[in-house]
Amino acid sequence: MIHSLFLVNASGDIFLEKHWKSVVSRSVCDYFFEALERATEPENVPPVIPTPHHYLINVLRHRIYFVAVIQSEVPPLFVIEFLHRVVDTFQDYFGVCTEAAIKDNVVVVYELLEEMLDNGFPLATESNILKELIKPPTILRTVVNTITGSTNVGEQLPTGQLSVVPWRRTGVKYTNNEAYFDVVEEIDAIIDKSGSTITAEIQGVVDACVKLTGMPDLTLSFMNPRLLDDVSFHPCVRFKRWEAERILSFIPPDGNFRLLSYHVSSQNLVAIPVYVKHNISFREGSSQGRFELTLGPKQTMGKAVESVLVSSQLPRGVLNANLNASQGTYTFDPVTKLLSWDVGKINPQKLPSLKGSVSLQAGAFKPDENPTINIQFKIQQLAISGLKVNRLDMYGEKYKPFKGIKYMTKAGKFQVRT
């Protein structure tokens, strides 16, 4: 199982280590540093690195490498999943997962890591249970703690660990009982030069924020559950009921959690909400190139496309860009050659455009590669797959909760080739 964990920052320093079995010397990370040195980009470090006696499995999140050390045959996905869980927990506790935040809360971090693994076996990874064991630091609590000298370790042991619904804490009480659900869909797409879709798929999630007293038993049904043929559920969902009736039935964890994630594959028709007209050309022998981009809405079901951000990695030979944006602002970083254009909202009557020229290094060859355009956007009140929640019912408790559902569509890895 998992032997040790090292946290390495962007400059390659180990700033935290934790061992669950015997101590593994820091020098084991030298193999990781070698790999880090070989990698051209920080994210190109291979996830599994063999060393003579150990294997190093690492993930890169928030510019921190979480390097786990294992000694025997352990499923790598198990380790990677666990590491991601650690990151999520830190983020949950400290709001951000940065080196500074981890260093500031080092005692909590150790306490958390100690509770999450026992001898390398996962122990408590549910945030509900962890929060009962170790209270997350809040400004109020730190102030209170400094005054009263009390601490952030729960006085109570987590009784939830003993129950059959280990994800829910017991004795939950709220004055306002509410259950909110967010349906968030991300479109991953590759659009080719001519504007036709090469591949497009939707990654959707239903995130919940449930603050209900007692032990509520919820059922959530969809208008068109047939869309969901490839789903992953939170452990609380009763799978049999879903198989038989296509209804989500569950006792929810307390607070925020991801109820389900789903995937609408490239074989279904996926609506593409924006289009890009582009004309990027470099002429041989000339130190100028032409650059024109125009964005427009496509299949948006009448909803506005907002928070549009266009970015493109221009060829290395580009020295500078002299462009004119019809709306929003653009920046060009001459070092990284990254062009980004913060467009904002697309107005269908007056399409945003970015036009002008780019200057190339004098005497350089015409660049070989064509820049790819990355687009980010948001569409409120729309799930692009067409998924719709039908109703939410609660059993097991007497009170009437507030219910709410929100839809949102975002761009995931939305790329346009030129």
Add this chain to the structure above:
Amino acid sequence: MTDSKYFTTTKKGEIFELKAELNSDKKEKKKEAVKKVIASMTVGKDVSALFPDVVNCMQTDNLELKKLVYLYLMNYAKSQPDMAIMAVNTFVKDCEDPNPLIRALAVRTMGCIRVDKITEYLCEPLRKCLKDEDPYVRKTAAVCVAKLHDINAQLVEDQGFLDTLKDLISDSNPMVVANAVAALSEIAESHPNSNLLDLNPQTINKLLTALNECTEWGQIFILDCLANYTPRDDRESQSICERVTPRLSHANSAVVLSAVKVLMKFMEMLPKDLDYYGTLLKKLAPPLVTLLSAEPELQYVALRNINLIVQKRPEILKHEMKVFFVKYNDPIYVKLEKLDIMIRLASQANIAQVLAELKEYATEVDVDFVRKAVRAIGRCAIKVEQSAERCVSTLLDLIQTKVNYVVQEAIVVIKDIFRKYPNKYESVIATLCENLDSLDEPEARAAMIWIVGEYAERIDNADELLESFLEGFHDESTQVQLQLLTAIVKLFLKKPTETQELVQQVLSLATQDSDNPDLRDRGYIYWRLLSTDPVAAKEVVLAEKPLISEETDLIEPTLLEELICHIGTLASVYHKPPSAFVEGSRGVQHRRIPPRAGSVESAESPDVGQSGSSEAPPAVIPSQGDLLGDLLNLDLAPPTSTVPSVQPSMQMGAMDLLGGGLDSLLGGDIGGSPSMGAGLGAAPTVMPAALGGAPAVGGGLGDLFDLGGGVGMPTGFYVVPKTMWLPAMKAKGLEISGTFARRGGIIQMDMSLTNKAMSVMTDFAIQFNRNSFGMAPAGPLQVLTPLSPNQTIDVSLPLSTNGPVMKMEPLNNLQVAVKNNIDVFYFSCQFPLSLLFVEDGKMERQVFLATWKDIPNDNEAQFQIKDVHLNSDAASNKLQGSNIFTIAKRTVEGQDMLYQSIKLTNSIWVLAEMRVQTGNPNYTLSIKCRAPEVCQFVYQCYEMVLKN
């Protein structure tokens, strides 16, 4: 205010201060003090001096304080073992606390104290906790057994914790089951042969029930454990699959992949015409696709596994090509894996899409990725014949970009395409030649030279082109030099008149001015060949080349099968057998996919879709580097067959040629060279033989110690030379000869397996028919590497004698079945009875006397052993080596009477009296036994032992 406040004190006398605070009466002050101690500890300050003071704080009802003290204990117990014993009492007390969480916490911390002295005290509390009424405590205790095992394995076994752990598999609580499985799996890893996880249908049922209710991590442990089970029949297999399928919808990708492993393994057993089989195939695709939308690290592991799944069952993902299209900001390790899978999935139906994508990738920024993309286009051309033309034109387009590394890669793959489709695309040669000057990588230069040489007759200025390379001959890499030599010789044979000067020049450069032995050797061969018999030279050098095969770098089927059983593990990430891992090798057993129920398919390798690549061992091109080596051989080797291991034959052949074997080459009898390759291939067999020999030495030593007050050196167990048991004619090319031996109390069957067929043999297994003494193989037949043609491998199979018994005629007859990938073969052989003579066969004198009298005289048999030239002492010594023990010796009238006893494995005693007259080479042997039918065979053993 943050935790950093605990780190600020650096004053002198800090320890002293802390000590005072720790002993304070105020609880809050105590707690703060312990916190400061812990903080100092985490930054590496030595606070071990405070050990007694901190331990004193342990007896508290404040949970946080207790936890902090536990943390301190875990850290310092190792360096202060004597002090740590003071803490034992508290642990024991805490283990009996009414609160189950305190009990669990105590047992959990206890296991983390890695001090031998303490562990003994902890056995009792642990035992109680393993049987605690609360599942949470039991679950924690289960993991504690694994911890304890890590510290002191012997103790865990002696205390019977392993059995308790096994019982926990049937626990009523799913979490306890999951943790017991996890702990047992970890322990089993250090005990490769133990039957710790003995799975039967009842436990499987328990596991499947627990699977639905335990945490995600528990599900992973249980699924991995299930994957080791072999269902009895297809119905059980189907019911397990049905109950595992819901796991495919889990949010945790490790659960999903473990479930995929179980399904991939068990569906192998299902009949293919079953409806459920098709349903299952359909269900597998979506979760695999979903894995690809996760974080890049997860994607990487998933892709490595999908690579295996696609090779095993291409039908699962054949419609999902698009999800493997590369996004430009994928990390490079994801890009390269996706590319690999795209090629594996490429078929006539989707080739247009794939090519368009690949062409797009070839214009990206990342050089490694671009190279691989160009190479992929070549692989597509070779794989999908219909697309070859389009691929070639795509490659030509890429060459027009004049991007240096793209051009070079393109030329390397075009050479491969020429080898797959000769005489089809020569029109492009002109374009290639235009780029000759820009090639600066050896591989590309060598490929270009090969093309020029191969098609010299159609290139007008071939001689000029090659000559231009010749100028800097000594600066070229060996690869290029060899290729240039061969190409010029080809050119000469095709256009002898104009190029005589050129060929002489290259030959002299290669033979006289070069330090490289390979180059020199090859130069000499060509030189002699050309000067002796140009016609033969033409036949050899310009011989028709075998085509390269379609599918490239497929994993060898047996390895693939094993890797499928290890989906989701490190082995599957590295595509290497689990035994190849240093640390992991301890506990790895070779896992096989169970054979399909009631079908004949079991022997043949599993279907690999329509590609039909399972028919013959494909002549795989493992990598570009090897390909060139291969190419070079092709210039020499005769076009007989696509033997994959021609490579050694080249070097062997060359050496022999220089040694005067030139005539044979010129005589056209080149058939000699592959056989030399075979001779080389046989070399590795020395090693297994040596390994087999090792136990023999041990056995001999054992005998030495048995001697007691022995006289002189007894000889060891006599082993009959190997005899032919199964001639190759009867067994489709498999020849088996063998013998039996008893080494250190273990019966062994030593066999030499020889492959006299043309194809590689794999998947060996052995079974015995029931026999008189219940002999049965004690382990599987260990033939780890495939047996290539003309290779011989020696194996030693340990035998046990607790198999089923049936009387055979003759008594020592043994019927054996040997299976390999080709068929099952049967033969029978006879073993010497002395194999069954056990080491403790020495009877007490008194017992001997009584037994001798007790056995009726009718059971006595007399034999004459003739022509033995040994005195009685030497004979007795020799017999002892075969476990025939002399109990007493009497001399009557110049006649030595030896009284001897033998015990068989089935506890039959054989008593013997041997009369030896000095000077007379003939012995008289009287044998008495309650089972008189063995006498004859005992006599044979005597004769055999004494005469050898």
